[in-house]
Amino acid sequence: METVFELKNVYKTYNNEGKEFTALKDVSLDVNEGEIFGIIGMSGAGKSTLVRTLNRLEDVSSGQVLFYGKDLAELRPRELRNVRHEISMIFQGFNLLMQRTVIENVEQPLRIAGVPRKARREKAREMLRIVGLEEKEKVYPARLSGGQRQRVAIARALASDPKVLLCDEATSALDPKITGEILDLLSKINRERKLTIVIITHEMAVVEKICDRVAIIDEGELAEIGEVKEVFRNPRSSAAKKLVFPSNPFDPTGEDGKLIRIVFDGTKASEPFIANLVEKTGLKVNILSANTRSVGGIGYGQMVLELPEDTEKQKIITAFFEESGLSVAEVENTAVSAASEVDKHE
Numbered sequence: 001m002e003t004v005f006e007l008k009n010v011y012k013t014y015n016n017e018g019k020e021f022t023a024l025k026d027v028s029l030d031v032n033e034g035e036i037f038g039i040i041g042m043s044g045a046g047k048s049t050l051v052r053t054l055n056r057l058e059d060v061s062s063g064q065v066l067f068y069g070k071d072l073a074e075l076r077p078r079e080l081r082n083v084r085h086e087i088s089m090i091f092q093g094f095n096l097l098m099q100r101t102v103i104e105n106v107e108q109p110l111r112i113a114g115v116p117r118k119a120r121r122e123k124a125r126e127m128l129r130i131v132g133l134e135e136k137e138k139v140y141p142a143r144l145s146g147g148q149r150q151r152v153a154i155a156r157a158l159a160s161d162p163k164v165l166l167c168d169e170a171t172s173a174l175d176p177k178i179t180g181e182i183l184d185l186l187s188k189i190n191r192e193r194k195l196t197i198v199i200i201t202h203e204m205a206v207v208e209k210i211c212d213r214v215a216i217i218d219e220g221e222l223a224e225i226g227e228v229k230e231v232f233r234n235p236r237s238s239a240a241k242k243l244v245f246p247s248n249p250f251d252p253t254g255e256d257g258k259l260i261r262i263v264f265d266g267t268k269a270s271e272p273f274i275a276n277l278v279e280k281t282g283l284k285v286n287i288l289s290a291n292t293r294s295v296g297g298i299g300y301g302q303m304v305l306e307l308p309e310d311t312e313k314q315k316i317i318t319a320f321f322e323e324s325g326l327s328v329a330e331v332e333n334t335a336v337s338a339a340s341e342v343d344k345h346e
Contacts, residue, residue, distance in 0.1 A: 005031040010063035023049040025220040036197045038211035046220040055087045088157035092169040094149040096141040103137035127155035147178035204243045208295045233327040258307045259331035
């Protein structure tokens with residue numbers, strides 16, 4: 001696959017009243033043609049700054065951002081305008097012109113580009129058919145739901161036939177049902193138009209549903225990058241674990257207790273792992289939490305289990321699950337974590 005974006009050792013520093021703040025620190029990653037690439041992080045992690053470097057709405061302080069091998073920082077104004085024509089963007093707030101009808105909003109980038117009225121009207125209607133809003137072309141945005149407004153924004157973004165669609169928290173203002181519909185639409189557009197999509201979000205559920213690969217940004221740094229299903233099964237960084245692990249308010253009941261997380265996919269979901277454990281080893285575990293998710297269209301389940309305090313028994317149980325083909329990871333003791341955070345600030 002051809003590389004669309006290549007970031008090399010990117011830093012972005014802001015100066016505010018004599019104080020410096022580094023939003024991005026030595027970020028290097030690639031985005032490949034035709035994939036849906038997720039960039040996820042908590043609020044303030046730097047992910048929105050990162051996506052704005054992809055179309056040079058933000059200039060980097062150092063490092064390089066390449067688009068199909070071209071360094072964006074070296075482009076002349078006309079060349080940069082041409083590149084931006086190939087990179088469309090949708091936002092959380094939709095950014096529609098409220099005084100214009102739906103079809104006039106979709107026509108807007110074509111109007112700016114000087115496309116004749118008849119041609120841009122035909123193109124806008126084609127885009128509205130793609131997003132399922134052809135019957136709303138004469139309606140004003142104020143009369144649309146949030147999901148419909150985002151569909152109009154997507155149609156407008158597609159009107160210029162871009163190579164890339166950047167989505168900056170595009171579903172954050174929508175309820176879960178509408179979010180699912182918008183993500184299904186983006187996935188369909190990706191498949192049918194071979195459009196590269198970059199999604200910025202703070203919600204792991206969005207990444208799990210639609211993305212092929214994901215980069216996890218933590219305090220401006222690239223904490224982890226990989227295929228979504230692999231990051232879900234085996235997160236390595238603490239930032240990834242916070243996003244992937246199920247919420248667990250429990251701590252081990254004893255000082256030497258241990259919590260683990262096991263992950264199994266749909267092919268193993270029917271196997272009675274806990275019953276098999278008891279039958280084959282005679283050892284028991286306490287189930288603290290459990291859930292299932294769809295990751296890349298594949299069903300995954302996960303459980304947080306409390307193991308006995310005896311370390312030899314813990315080893316036997318862990319080995320049993322690993323030999324059964326499950327992903328096993330230790331879950332950090334929440335009480336210990338909280339104490340560590342207090343220590344760091346004292």
